[in-house]
Amino acid sequence: MDAVLNTGKAPHIRKSTAELKRPSREEAEAAVRTLLAWAGDDPQREGLLDTPKRVAKAYEELFSGYFQDPMEHLERTFEDVGGYTDIVLVRGIPFHSHCEHHMLPFIGTAHIAYYPSEGVVGLSKLARVVDIFSKRLQTQENLTAQIASAIDGSLAPRGLAVMLEAEHQCMTMRGVQKPGVSTITTRFTGVFEDNAGEQAKFMSLVRG
Known part of the structure; x- marks a missing residue:
């Protein structure tokens, strides 16, 4: 259907990337840890220890369009x-x-x-x-x-x-x-x- x-x-009309204050990588990873805890899991367990780093890296690729000029x-x-x-x-x-x-x-x-x-x-x-x-x-x-x-x-x-x-x-x-x-x-x-x-x-x- x-x-x-x-x-x-x-x-x-949206603000350009240059107009927005971009958080640091550390702040982004901390935000992921907060979401993991909010979802009900333990950010400190072995399987999730590197997840914040992986998510931040993935976001760089998934949202790379903000830093390119078509x-x-x-x-x-x-x-x-x-x-x-x-x-x-x-x-x-x-x-x-x-x-x-x-x-x-x-x-x-x-x-x-x-x-x-x-x-x-x-x-x-x-x-x-x-x-x-x-x-x-x-x-x-x-x-x-x-x-x-x-x-x-x-x-x-x-x-x-x-x-x-x-x-x-x-x-x-x-x-x-x-x-x-x-x-x-x-x-x-x-x-x-x-x-x-x-x-x-x-x-x-x-x-x-």
């Missing part, structure tokens, strides 16, 4: 494309992010298509943009809007389509506990925005 959410609004990967474009002006689609980009409400993962795939205006970007760069934004605390709606805004603002394509499909562990592990439910979010700009035919073309290509 799919829940479809359209994201027409701009993403919320625009850097969209700066270089290629104009020598033999006059190609049709749709460019990169589909099935895997991603994993974390819900900002429960800090539980949501995992899925992203599909990105655009009509070039003055050039194209390296295909791997679109995947890197997805990775950078997904490695932050997110909602799927905001993640969709951020990816679209970055690509649209940098490439200025004639049209852009972004679709994310994901399963949220905050729905499967807790709460209503409904495994197998996927959420779909979309963002369209330019020729895709008000053109049902272009949106249908995009969906047809995504579905293969």
Whole structure:
């Protein structure tokens, strides 16, 4: 069962990493020990002694997107494309992010298509943009809007389509506990925005 959410609004403005005071590694590890004790376990037992260090290290990787600039990967474009002006689609980009409400993962795939205006970007760069934004605390709606805004603002394509499909562990592990439910979010700009035919073309290509 799919829940479809359209994201027409701009993403919320958030403070930059530079504006926030980052706690020390020691403070982060102490916080993990507090959570372990709150959950009902003993942080001093053998199996948990190194857990705070492991969690802090894992968080550095899982949330590394806060310290990367997605625009850097969209700066270089290629104009020598033999006059190609049709749709460019990169589909099935895997991603994993974390819900900002429960800090539980949501995992899925992203599909990105655009009509070039003055050039194209390296295909791997679109995947890197997805990775950078997904490695932050997110909602799927905001993640969709951020990816679209970055690509649209940098490439200025004639049209852009972004679709994310994901399963949220905050729905499967807790709460209503409904495994197998996927959420779909979309963002369209330019020729895709008000053109049902272009949106249908995009969906047809995504579905293969």
